[in-house]
Amino acid sequence: MFVDLALGPLSEPLTGRHWDRDAVRARCTRRLTFYARCGVARGDRVFLHYGNTPEFFVDLIALWRLGACAIPIDTRLTPFEIDTLAGAAAPRFSLWFGAPDADLAQRLAAHGAAIIDASEADTETADHAPVGGERVGLDQDALILFTSGTTGEPKGVVHTHRSLRARWMALRHALGVRAYRRTLCLLPTTFGHGLICNCLFPWLSGQHLFIAPPFKADIIVQLGALLDEHQITFLSSVPTIWRLALKTATPPRAPRLERVFCGSAPLSAHLWNDIRKWTHAPEVWNAYGITETGSWLAGTSVGEFTPEDGLIGEPWGGVIKITRTADATAHLDADECAVGESGQVWVNTPALMRGYLGRDDLTDDVVAAGWFRTGDIGLLDARGWLYLRGRERDEINKGGMKVYPADIDAVVERFELTVDVCTFAIEDRLLGEDVGLAVVLRQTDPPTLQRLQDWMTQHLARHQLPRRWYVVDEIPRNARGKVNRAAMAARCTALSPVQLSSARRTV
């Protein structure tokens, strides 16, 4: 199952907890035995409602050894969104530290999920004979990561053990493992970038993984000290983390970083150079990855290079093609772009997902004869290096976290006084993009606006909440009736946003 058939040590800098390899192995066995007694078995889908802890990683291995498929759930999601995901994934078990609130437990039970308190796994005693697990087939489902649709039609990326292993082997071949021997993760373990690549690639190669809570501001302002104290050699990140760190954190005193990745959002040449100066790392690379391809797919592992806006580099364990067509049914070879010509970025990799959970229609829309349409626009230069020039995917890239307009539209549409709605990207100094929203309402009095704000807060996770929202008379649509998000965003720049929650609060 593992790249080196070896699990590395796990440490949690904030609590000081440290499990060496023997402790990790022992806990895997103990927790596997506990989950087996709970009835977890081959083929079960299991929600994990916690992440970024040593227990999460050990549980992942325990579930895989039992033949189950793990589904990490973002802890920021609302009960409504968890209910939606459970409806789509039909998990047989739902793992929590402690217990969910009664209402959510009831909703999960209605979907057939049994609640397990994962904290009890540590109380497993020697009274029960350890369970060894079973032989896991490479084509069994291993991991499902939901990328969108948490409020409506969930899109779950299904990876098998084969596709995950292909990603890790490709990375090992392209990047080696030496630079990853003390790896820090500051990213959420519910996303491909944080989980599959930043964490699992080094850890399953026997390297030491240091786990911190994701995007926690007080950690980032102390990043230099954290790197020093734990002698970190590698971390991956997103531009947001670096903008805050460069502004507020003292650089490491004794730089030991050997390699730094930045990904999930466009990295400007300016920020790239600033990261190089701050970290003193010999290798600062822009990494390009997509959950569907097991994340890290290409990067600047190309020897000497000068940072440039949009520069990605060479593929890791795959082939990249640029075409003029976005049609998955068209013959790709017939429409390939010339060197330097921008077009659709397609990828062929053994690390490609099995498909979207229960959505063959969506899978067929982006996969053709093993080629995956990324939704990005880019070009290949004469050296075969990839440059990104834009994207066609309908998403808001909020500092590396992807927010899908349709998810927010779906929630606001259900508000009883909504006539029409349009979610769009707004520019943000730190994040690059944030969430904007325009809504047509049957009533626009202050109590109605407050009720809509409360409705959104109740149904949307914090990172999905609109940063600014506007009441408008109409939503622009194109000739086919499709919402024109760009036109709406442009129109709203001349309007004043609704500000309710701030106006009613004083201390």
Next chain:
Amino acid sequence: MRLRDELLLFITASGIVLPDDVGTDTSLIRSGLLDSSALFELALWVEDRVAVGLDLTSFDLAEEWDTLAKLERFIERHRRSAL
């Protein structure tokens, strides 16, 4: 408008949902209420108010800005020293 109300207005306008019982001594940073993007925006906002070339790496920002009361004191102190 009082400085602390300006601060509150700014924080909530940044999309941060504060608890109903937020007080002047509620932890904002160490508790995780302010995430990395909100803290970055706050840093720019404080720089605007203080109007001096603040070196934000020269003090423990997570400690000195952790509550509304501490933030208020920080801004007032630096405003005075800038006069």
